[in-house]
Amino acid sequence: MLGSEPLSLESGGSDASVRHYWRAAYAERSVLVMDADPALFDAAPFLARQAELAAAGIRVPAVLAQDAARGLVLLEDLGTAELTPLLTSPERAREWYLKAIDLLVQMQSRLDGAHLPAFDAAFQRREMEIGREWYIGVHLGHQLDERQLALWERSIALIVARNTAQPILFMHRDFHSRNLMVVDGELAVLDFQDAVLGPVSYDLVSLLRDAYIDWSEDFVLDLAIRYWERARAAGVPVHADFAEFYAAFEWQGLQRHLKVLGLFARLKHRDGKDRYLADIPRVFGYVKAVCRRYSELTPLGRLLLDLHGERETVGYTF
Structure with missing residues (x-):
């Protein structure tokens, strides 16, 4: 989605759903890939709520690119500092x-x-x-x-x-x-x-x-x-x-x-x-x-x- 190969790709973990995350490192930044089988996870509500929350001034990960048919969403990497x-x-x-x-x-x-x-x-x-x-x-x-x-x-x-x-x-x-x-x-x-x-x-x-x-x-x-x-x-x-x-x-x-x-x-x-x-x-x-x-x-x-x-x-x- 970014048009080039990352320097490294490592697991960013999974959650209680069917999604898995990958952290892709580039020279200037890292990004997260949200990966889920589109037959099991519909990305449309995620994308819609992200847009609504961002428009309301709530800090959420920016969506950088998405390919819903393949179950892939490229997200801003907010780091690992969970509350x-x-x-x-x-x-x-x-x-x-x-x-x-x-x-x-x-x-x-x-x-x-x-x-x-x-x-x-x-x-x-x-x-x-x-x-x-x-x-x-x-x-x-x-x-x-x-x-x-x-x-x-x-x-x-x-x-x-x-x-x-x-x-x-x-x-x-x-x-x-x-x-x-x-x-x-x-x-x-x-x-x-x-x-x-x-x-x-x-x-x-x-x-x-x-x-x-x-x-x-x-x-x-x-x-x-x-x-x-x-x-x-x-x-x-x-x-x-x-x-x-x-x-x-x-x-x-x-x-x-x-x-x-x-x-x-x-x-x-x-x-x-x-x-x-x-x-x-x-x-x-x-x-x-x-x-x-x-x-x-x-x-x-x-x-x-x-x-x-x-x-x-x-x-x-x-």
């Missing part, structure tokens, strides 16, 4: 998270998601069914009996009803520390091709209740307040009352984490990617904590603990 390894302490992490919150508010206030797929009730339900199929069914080896399945269905209906009552807007859908790169001291956004029109709290959940790194409840609460204040000031349609917003944040997090459990199990058992197994206890911990806090979710929490062979004698509800 996650820089979150070495709560003090340092807070500085970076505040930058990420500012970036999120910019995305939410500048981008119109009306043309994007709707992250609606059916979409959210399908995602949680990944958790039932792959995490409960395959990873834990349990097929729910009639009573358990009815309990699961009631719980999923409650979660969907709460989440679809939220204000909706542009939603990145995977806004977390592994998809944020540090470039010249600022943050750039990756992996935006799955953006949808969805609940206002979702991307903040992805950021603060990250599947790959966790923080104390006080730390998360403080940053959620900072986001809420900045979002309101920017005209983002968050809830008028912070307590309502934080409850919405928790219920949306439960939906996301039930899906993530299924995705991590599927990556292991179907795709042979074992590295995600280490993060399952963290994600399940998020699920347990939310189920403990809300009385409507107590039956779901007990079911999940039973499936793990665990018992819990003390719970708190709000």
Whole structure:
């Protein structure tokens, strides 16, 4: 695509999708080649979201060339400074998270998601069914009996009803520390091709209740307040009352984490990617904590603990 052979070509890694990346070095710069079988990955949403984000002033990798028919996209190389390894302490992490919150508010206030797929009730339900199929069914080896399945269905209906009552807007859908790169001291956004029109709290959940790194409840609460204040000031349609917003944040997090459990199990058992197994206890911990806090979710929490062979004698509800 650049008309000349690179001096070197090395793997730039892969992600949880079917894409693979190659770093091509030239005398004056390096570039990234995003490579995916076009039968398995449609590059059109990636290219469309990249253009929209760039036009809104959000730092994303520039598209240098593309050959969609061959599944190739040539991208600006933003380097290797992923945010996650820089979150070495709560003090340092807070500085970076505040930058990420500012970036999120910019995305939410500048981008119109009306043309994007709707992250609606059916979409959210399908995602949680990944958790039932792959995490409960395959990873834990349990097929729910009639009573358990009815309990699961009631719980999923409650979660969907709460989440679809939220204000909706542009939603990145995977806004977390592994998809944020540090470039010249600022943050750039990756992996935006799955953006949808969805609940206002979702991307903040992805950021603060990250599947790959966790923080104390006080730390998360403080940053959620900072986001809420900045979002309101920017005209983002968050809830008028912070307590309502934080409850919405928790219920949306439960939906996301039930899906993530299924995705991590599927990556292991179907795709042979074992590295995600280490993060399952963290994600399940998020699920347990939310189920403990809300009385409507107590039956779901007990079911999940039973499936793990665990018992819990003390719970708190709000």
